[in-house]
Every structure is written in structure tokens, then in C-alpha cells.
Amino acid sequence: xxxxxxxxxxxxxxxxxxxKVLEGESWSSTGGSWTIALEQAFAKKIGTQYAVAFNSxxxxxxxxxxxxxxxxxxxxxxxxxxxxxxTTATILANAVPVxxxxxxxxxxxxxxxLAQKITPKTRAIITVAIYGLxxxxxxxxxxxxxxxxxxxxxxxxxVLSFYKGCMLGTIGDMAxxxxxxxxxxxxxxxxxxxxxxxxxxxxxRKIGGHGFKNLKADEGRIxxxxxxxxxxxxxxxxxxxxxxxxxxxxxxxxxxQLERVDELVDLRIKSAHLFIxxxxxxxxLIPQEVPxxxxxxxxxxxxxxxxxxxxxxxxxxxxKSYIEEGGDGIYGAWSVPxxxxxxxxxxxxxxxxxxxxxVKYEKGLCPVAEAVQPKIMQFKxxxxxxxxxxxxxxxLLKTIKQLKSR
Numbered sequence: 551x552x553x554x555x556x557x558x559x560x561x562x563x564x565x566x567x568x569x570k571v572l573e574g575e576s577w578s579s580t581g582g583s584w585t586i587a588l589e590q591a592f593a594k595k596i597g598t599q600y601a602v603a604f605n606s607x608x609x610x611x612x613x614x615x616x617x618x619x620x621x622x623x624x625x626x627x628x629x630x631x632x633x634x635x636x637t638t639a640t641i642l643a644n645a646v647p648v649x650x651x652x653x654x655x656x657x658x659x660x661x662x663x664l665a666q667k668i669t670p671k672t673r674a675i676i677t678v679a680i681y682g683l684x685x686x687x688x689x690x691x692x693x694x695x696x697x698x699x700x701x702x703x704x705x706x707x708x709v710l711s712f713y714k715g716c717m718l719g720t721i722g723d724m725a726x727x728x729x730x731x732x733x734x735x736x737x738x739x740x741x742x743x744x745x746x747x748x749x750x751x752x753x754x755r756k757i758g759g760h761g762f763k764n765l766k767a768d769e770g771r772i773x774x775x776x777x778x779x780x781x782x783x784x785x786x787x788x789x790x791x792x793x794x795x796x797x798x799x800x801x802x803x804x805x806x807q808l809e810r811v812d813e814l815v816d817l818r819i820k821s822a823h824l825f826i827x828x829x830x831x832x833x834x835l836i837p838q839e840v841p842x843x844x845x846x847x848x849x850x851x852x853x854x855x856x857x858x859x860x861x862x863x864x865x866x867x868x869x870k871s872y873i874e875e876g877g878d879g880i881y882g883a884w885s886v887p888x889x890x891x892x893x894x895x896x897x898x899x900x901x902x903x904x905x906x907x908x909v910k911y912e913k914g915l916c917p918v919a920e921a922v923q924p925k926i927m928q929f930k931x932x933x934x935x936x937x938x939x940x941x942x943x944x945x946l947l948k949t950i951k952q953l954k955s956r
Contacts (some may be wrong), residue, residue: 554941557934559736560803562810567802577798579603580759580772585801589742589770591808592727596719598744600751600767603801604758607706607728607741609794611639614724614743615674617753618700620645623905624673628704629659629685630886630919631926632678636704637887644902645673646909649888651916655839657681657852657926660918661689668697675701679708679718681838681928682818682847687713687721702726706741707849709734710815714843719744724754729804732932734815734847737803740796753789761791770795815847818931821939822848825929828947829853832954834860835927851929852883854922863953865925871953877945883926886919 571577571584579585585603593601604610620626622644628636630649640647651663657680664675675694677685694701703718705711706728711718719725724747729740743754751767759765762772763786764779778784796804807814829835838852857863863871869880888911892898899906913920929946933939 563806579795582798584798588801588805599746601744602755603796604741604794608635610726610741610743612642613754613757614702615643620673625671626674628676630916651918658685678704681852682708682849684713711847712845735807737800740800758794761787761789763788818848821931821933822851824943848931853927872949875945878930881928
């Protein structure tokens with residue numbers, strides 16, 4: 551029974567679409583049609599007017615910050631429990647990361663701390679839907695609107711998540727999604743920026759496409775009129791941009807995944823609830839709280855582990871026991887970003903010394919995040935066979951019972 555394997559994630563039209571790309575004339579988004587097809591389908595699914603494809607869910611964040619007008623020395627606020635990429639994208643824009651503490655039950659940005667950390671230098675707020683759960687977007691957007699600060703949703707872990715009936719991606723000024731290997735929609739590497747602003751859409755597209763002036767909010771191809779484009783007197787670039795484009799191959803795979811996204815997300819939700827039901831049998835595995843009105847897409851199941859205090863079993867020992875019984879590996883949460891060596895050893899100062907030479911971060915900056923982060927366990931939800939999820943949930947129950955009897 552434990553020999554059941556997780557099915558391959560590419561069960562739809564992926565191979566068929568890749569073959570069509572190979573048979574086509576263009577493998578680049580600058581001339582092909584698959585990336586545009588993905589953008590149009592993704593925008594429709596999320597419910598925004600525009601979607602712009604990128605090569606990663608990190609370049610999306612950088613482009614969104616640049617499009618929002620973030621400049622050297624500006625401050626960008628992001629939560630203290632998240633991946634390092636919200637920090638590095640901010641530093642790439644030569645801006646200063648400012649960390650906001652979190653709600654200990656949801657792990658999402660605390661609006662009270664957010665309001666206290668806004669200064670005249672604040673130019674953007676990055677919210678993070680950690681593990682697929684929306685932050686308190688009403689409170690955050692109220693604060694942002696009061697100070698005229700754009701909100702960028704980092705929804706790398708949240709596809710088809712909802713906040714009070716609104717799809718995540720439709721609430722902030724822009725939103726970033728990831729198609730990295732572990733995400734709900736996966737093409738190995740990739741990402742998407744969505745927005746209802748034509749100005750933001752055109753700007754992020756140009757930033758991600760070498761600054762070609764003929765790029766538009768809804769058009770990523772640059773060689774539509776060869777007579778104009780190939781003329782030696784034609785001037786191509788009107789803003790500073792990078793190559794953040796998504797290839798036609800990646801776009802084709804992501805499009806096939808998008809066609810099945812409801813099924814893929816539903817499988818994760820069902821898997822998470824199997825584990826939550828088991829966790830309700832003990833008092834030391836406390837799942838991330840999902841507030842009323844929110845629907846999490848459960849990129850993973852985040853849990854606060856209180857076993858060391860309540861049953862005398864360390865985080866590491868519990869994980870080892872679960873694996874020995876046949877469970878999948880339990881992942882720890884990423885370190886609070888400002889306690890990573892890149893920050894503590896001040897590597898970021900090299901990026902732009904005149905901006906960062908007086909910027910310092912110390913332990914105690916976000917005490918709630920620092921207390922919660924070491925206790926978080928991330929349980930896998932990416933089971934594409936419901937029977938396999940049931941087996942792993944049964945293993946967890948067995949582990950809990952055995953530790954209780956010791």
C-alpha cells in the first residue's frame with residue numbers, strides 16, 4: 551500500500567502543446583503566440599484585465615516594484631515570515647526592505663505593525679499570501695490608500711485563493727504569481743504579473759522585455775511589423791529593462807496546467823483537510839488559522855508545533871518519527887529574512903553602499919515572527935492521488951498515537 555507513487559504532474563496537454571511549439575516557427579515570446587495565449591487565459595481565470603508573463607516569480611516582484619515607481623532609497627514593506635525573494639527584489643530595486651511582524655495564528659502581515667512602520671519614504675507594500683492564505687487585505691488596503699501607497703500582492707503560493715469573495719490577485723494594484731516547480735501551476739520556472747491598470751501592465755512588460763518601446767499592456771511580441779522593426783533608423787528602447795521573458799515552451803506547459811488548475815488546487819485543499827482532521831486529535835499540532843471569509847489554496851499546510859512543550863518531543867524528533875513511519879519529509883519555515891547571513895553579514899550593502907551603509911537589522915525587530923518561525927512545520931499537500939494523501943494522513947495519526955503512548 552505504501553508503494554503508491556505520486557502521479558506525474560503533467561497529466562494534461564503538456565506534451566501535446568510542447569510538440570506544437572517545436573513544430574512552430576518561433577520559440578520566443580517575442581514572436582510566438584503561446585505566451586500570449588497563457589496571459590489571456592490567466593487574466594480571465596484570475597479576473598483581471600491584464601496579465602504579463604515572466605521567467606520567474608522573483609522577476610515579477612522586481613518589475614512590479616519598478617513599475618510602482620520605487621526608487622533608490624525608498625522603503626518597501628513586507629512581512630517577516632516569507633521567502634527571501636521579497637527582500638532581494640526590493641534590494642534589486644535599490645530600495646530598503648522594512649519588515650512587518652505577523653499574526654501568530656495566520657502567519658500573515660499584521661496591519662497594526664504595518665501602520666506603525668510606514669514613513670514618508672514608504673513607496674510600496676508587498677503582501678504575502680503565505681501557504682495560500684490571504685492576509686487581512688481590507689485593513690492593509692485601507693492603510694495603503696490613506697498614504698497613497700501601491701500594494702503588490704505576492705501570491706506565489708496562492709492560486710484560486712479568496713478573501714471575502716474576492717480572488718487574490720484582484721485586490722492590490724498589482725499581483726505576482728509563480729510557476730516554479732512546486733507551485734499549483736508549474737512549468738519548472740515562470741511567473742505572472744496581473745493588474746487592472748494599463749499603465750502598470752505596459753510598464754512591467756517593458757521592464758521584463760528589454761524596454762522595447764513598442765510593447766503594450768496586452769502584447770508581448772515585438773516584431774509584428776518587420777518593415778518598421780528592421781529599419782536601421784528605428785529606435786527600439788525607451789525605458790530601462792531586463793530580459794525577464796517567459797519562453798514559449800514554458801508558456802505551453804503552464805497553459806496546459808492552467809486548464810486543470812481547479813482540479814490541482816482542489817486536490818491540495820482536500821489533502822490539507824485530511825491532515826487537519828488528524829491534527830485535531832492532539833493539542834500540539836496547530837494548523838494555520840483560516841479566518842472566516844478566506845479560502846486557502848493550501849500550497850502547503852503550515853502548522854505550529856508545540857510538541858516540545860506539551861509532550862517533550864523536539865521538532866526534529868517528531869519529524870524523524872513521522873518519516874520512520876512512512877511519512878513524507880516535514881519542511882521547516884524559512885528563516886526570518888533579516889536573520890539570513892546575506893543580511894546579518896551585510897552583503898546587501900555592496901549593492902548600493904550610499905543607500906545601505908546606515909541600514910541595519912537586529913534580532914528582536916519582529917518578535918512574533920521570530921518566535922513562531924522555528925516552530926512552523928510545513929506538511930506536503932501536493933498529492934495528485936487522493937489515496938496517497940490518505941495514506942500519509944494515516945501515518946501521521948499513527949505517529950501521534952505512538953508518541954502519546956511513550
